[in-house]
Amino acid sequence: MAGNDAAVEVSGLVVRYGDLEAVKGVSFTAKAGLVTAVLGPNGAGKTSTIEVCEGYRKASTGTVRVLGMDPAAHQRQLGERIGVMLQQGGVYPSARVLDTVRHYCTLYGKGADPEALVEQVGLTSRSKATWRRLSGGEQQRLSLALAMAAKPEVAFLDEPTSGVDVNGRDTIRGIIRALADTGCAVVLATHELDEAERIADHVVIFDSGLVIADGTLDELRKGHDEIRFRSSPDLDLISLAREIGMVASQVGPDEYVIDAPPHPRLMAQLTAWLAEHGHPLTDLRAGSQRLEDVFRRLTAVDKDTSSGPAGDGKDGAE
């Protein structure tokens, strides 16, 4: 597949479980060669959406195309071209690491080398261990190896770094990046915003079954610069506002935010005011909002308007 072609196209997808509408008309695309992070809190509808894309669950209404095919109707054909990493393992507990990877390489029949895959995910020394003997991070790495055994054109990875330690996360991020660099469209579902911020090229934010934002990180952050600093817990914010001509909001016991671009003059005024009033400056960060702040802002807007999706990108309900 050529770079940046839409490998996954979701349009007006609705998923219902009885009376519960878990997914309420979402639309987004995931392109080849990019990591698309599907973000949102637990219960936002991410997994249901991914399961429809995998062909595991049927859409109530709406259309989904993966590599141009309807996953529900062409699960078998798609099974040969997609790699899947489930949120909860999906591996025989008493099967050994290398046996399991070898089995999946045979199932996909794409000529992937089991030993090389095990080495790539850093489990060579554990190749004879059974799944149940692996740590949480090792289990996630094995699960990722099974998805890679497909040599996939599209990879659906559900919470790939959940429960993984810092070093393990670095390994997994490296593998995911390398996978995308081969031209694979990686769809990464996670509720860890920090994780998405580190690895995603494209972000789709879910909340309460809706897509509330869709775009690159830069697009989502655009126009939302801030200055975030830590100081004494009892700053006189009125005096500070008078000095800098901007309102600072207290967002934590000793943390403050000014919604403004980090202009050098404003920074100088702020630090001068703190020095003049004898307050420490224990932390200072200026520039684009963190994804976590973008998410908070978007979900707050969504709840305030309560009239459907809002955000910087496409609306989810169509």
Added chain:
Amino acid sequence: MKRFTSQLRMEVQLTLRNGEQLLLTLGIPVLLLVFFSLVDVLPTGTDEPIDFLAPGVLALAVMSTAMVSLGIGTGFERSYHVLKRLGTTPLGRPRLIAAKIASVAVVELVQFGIIVPVAYALGWSPADPNWPLAVCGVLLGTMAFAGIGLTLAGRLRGEINLAAQNGLYLVLLLLGGMVIPFSKLPSGIREVAHALPSGALADVLRETLSGAGTQPGTSWAVLAVWAVAMPAIAAATFRWD
């Protein structure tokens, strides 16, 4: 074919590597056969207890593998989302089911390869055993028990399924004419026992191997009904996740 073979190898490997399953599929049948052949405490109604026990224990072996081992294993695979994950690969459900059935057959071959020689060693000497017909009975029994095991595995949570399969195993063992003759069961329960798949299979094997079935015609019919009905019910009700 490679996919089927790989899945079959994995299924057999996991079964034979699992100590609990080995105890259930080989340990208990062989233990019952040896113990009750040597210690004459069962009211078998025969001069040699082994003549009554050998066909019954072969029926028990089929039940252990096709119902309990398959059912418990599949139930946990469902709980651990193994089936869901396999469903996203090119394996496909027909190949997965075929591999499971074949793995049951492989384990049954291993069981028969051990139980039959042990029975002969204990003095079993059936006069004119009709092995081909017995194999037909075993096939029907396998279908019936696999249907029951998968029906439970496809609906119940892992731990509840485990308890249900083991409980049912015990009931069918005691009421199924495998180690306790139908004639020793109280009236009422005896009729129920004849209608159970365990009772029907034990009676069919006793008839085909020793010519000592109590109501072979009825037993074949009962077994055939279970063999058709239970897989159909399992297929209709099974949930993959």
